[in-house]
Amino acid sequence: MTTQMSQMCTNDSICNMLAGWFQNAAWAPLVATLLVVVMILVIAIVVRKLIHRVITRVVNQASNSAPFTGRFRKGGPGIEGIDALLNERRKQRAETMGSVLKHIASIVVIGTAILTVLDRLTIPIAPLLTSVGILGVAIGFGAQELVKDFIAGMFMLLEDQYGVGDVIDVGAAVGTVEAVTLRITRLRDADGRVWYVRNGTIARVGNESQGWSRAYMDVPVAYDSDVAIVRDLLEEVAEKLWEDPDFRETLVVERPIVFGVEQVSDISLLFRVSAKTLPARQAEVARELRLRVKKALDDAGIVISA
Template sequence: MLLLVTPSPQPSSTSTSVLPDPDKVISDVAVTCQNDPVCSTLAGMLSNAWWAPLVSSAVVVVLIVLFAFVLRNVAHRVITRVVNRAATGGSITSRFRKGAATDGIDALLHERRKQRAETMGSVLKHVASVVILGTAVLTVLDRLTIPIAPLLTSVGILGVAIGFGAQELVKDFIAGMFMLLEDQYGVGDVIDAGPAVGTVEAVTLRVTRLRDADGRVWYVRNGTITRVGNESQGWSRAFMDVPVAYDADVVGVKVLLEHVAEEIWADPELRESKIVEPPQVFGVEQLSDSSLVFRISAKTLPSAQAEVARELRLRVKTALDTAGIPMVATA
């Protein structure tokens, strides 16, 4: 008799799925999150799911980015508040008389302080943004287990190379920073910058743009300016030397010039818009074998000295002609 033996069916490896061992998953998550309080907390909330570390990393990255932007906004607000406070300064009317002329000086100084403070505020905001956001990017890369040591090394080498190649540019920027901090000059000032003399039209951290009396525009790098003569800062002075004959009446000439000074001070147009103090007669400034030189001087608003000096010459010449006192030529 022939017996047929049917083999028992074997379990197919493709027909059943192998489920992950829960104990192994819990062990792996515990090892991954052992030094991370955020990951440990999320692992407990998600029942030790295998994707808990991924969620933890994403949450931490989002928190770092949010904190960086919040810190950046706070820094910008603080800088803006400091800039607004620096832009408003005390009045200088206590040094001079109170009036329209000193009001004009205060307005000019306020505008200069405002421009300087806004420029410095802009620089500080950019520096704060670069530092805060750069630190956040490095922290995120470190959180994502991306090695940042090679990146920092490359950036350091690149910075050294740029520093050597752009020494003049760095020098210009540093000189521009100190120029703004010390308020050496501003837009509208007439300055002598060495290479060029003229009115300042624009000031940046790298260059200063001047326009001279002929209308020529000069671009002077801040790093090349070794000394600056500012003719328009705070106040200016107009003066006139009056040469008269050696045998002239010294007392009479001085009294005559004092009357001219009083007339100029009494002129409402000059007093309210150009002169900040009563003109002074200094007496005999020079002696020679042919003439006596008297000097009359007036403190004026910045850049108004030329107009006041012309008015002084006109009134002094008229007064001398009326009194019959001739002026003599000086050598």
């Protein structure tokens, strides 16, 4: 027993120094080794806490910085709404990545500390590392899809492809994002059905809620209608919508545009009106446009064609 305890301090200057404090008593190597183990664990905890603090500081800087600001871009007050959404998305993405980095740092630091402690206790770690390596290869072959999902989830978060609350089209399903993890994305479609989509199976994503959306409507009028009159009427409707504080402040981002005649047939002329809106709010603006356009055409006596 004494020989085994003495071997704990072999070729270890720190352990030998600590053992010397106890005048090389029979139990000194064991106590010195335990002190070294405690020192290793304390250092690991301190290093982990420092790394977490650095990550937290970087995340806070990334979350609180404001690269998106309406004063650098032209547009109405609605621009500020888009800026707020973009900043919030950036904050959520930074916090998620910070959480992932903290977990990775904890695994690396604690794993290294455990291996170092085992080595100090003269427990051979070479067979353990070999076993872990073989097990890792086996798990890697058996969990390729899982690894693929995690890698796809990491890049999805880094690139900010979508987030909670976005309306997206992932091919297999279209709906509102309710939850995003490194492995799956949970959607709820218009019928209330919940879809669980593995990140590794998503080949392309159509995001209807990122940045801004566009509301538009086609206005078919009779072929013999006066183009100039119809165009002026639609521009007046668009201007009134833009000047309405209930929409300009909260929904409409830029002044609506009347594109003019989009199509001509033997029975009708087709005009198109478009408005840039806040993300996922285009349906509300489009409904309001339809109501105002219909009322304006009815008041002017202009017939809407089939």
